[in-house]
Amino acid sequence: MKLLGLLVVMLLLPLSVRAQNETMPDLSTLTVTGSGHLASTPDTAFVTLAVETAGKSLADAQxxxxRVMQKVVERLQALQIPKERIQTSSFTVSPHYRPLSKRPTAPPSAAPEIIGYSVSNSVTVELHHPEQAAAVIDESLTAGANRFHGLHWALRDEQPAxxxxxxxxxxxxxxxxxxxxGALKVKLLRLISAREDSQVVRPQSHMARSMMAMEASADAPIFAGEVKVEATVTLVYEVGPE
Structure with missing residues (x-):
């Protein structure tokens, strides 16, 4: 008998809870979003350059x-840039194949014929004195770098901004x-939730340029601009009548 009574109570309990929930009124809320931003002068620059070489053999291209990259690094170190701020960002090897049009006797299923290799070595230079960017590009070009892959600016510590x-x-x-x-004649009762988001907008020059293009603009001025930090905050309040 006791067991039967317990089962009845357990069956009726969800109905009681549901009835209570149905009688509770929905919360009235007000959602607002605010934005903020801060512009700062960048204190760091990143320059990415590359040396591309070709040879009949992989060993020759490497x-x-x-040899050229060693000259580039020596020029950079002469600008008082520590070696730990010169980092390899990519290293690729690409074989060159003889075109099928120049292999008239080769069957269609013949294996490709390698006639040479290209080696590309890219380095990214971190500059704690952004005004050195132009000198870094110029000295690297003089030492034999023949590709410019990009320049962008940053803050070493973004957290305060x-x-x-x-x-x-x-x-x-x-x-x-x-x-x-105030305009809606309601009262802010309590803050229910807060959500934030932030991002850094960095001025940058990102392009792949050949040695000829670099030589044509070696004396062009470089302007850092500003690094902008943007943030948004969304607040949800419970509101009630005044």
């Missing part, structure tokens, strides 16, 4: 590449909430 932008965004969101609640 030997030429190593992110926090400042987030504070601005949160303050703007609160001001919006106060203005809207």
């Amino acid at each position: 030997r030429q590449n190593s 992110r926090l400042t932008a987030l504070k601005q965004a949160a303050a703007t969101a609160r001001e919006k909430a106060a203005a809207l609640s």
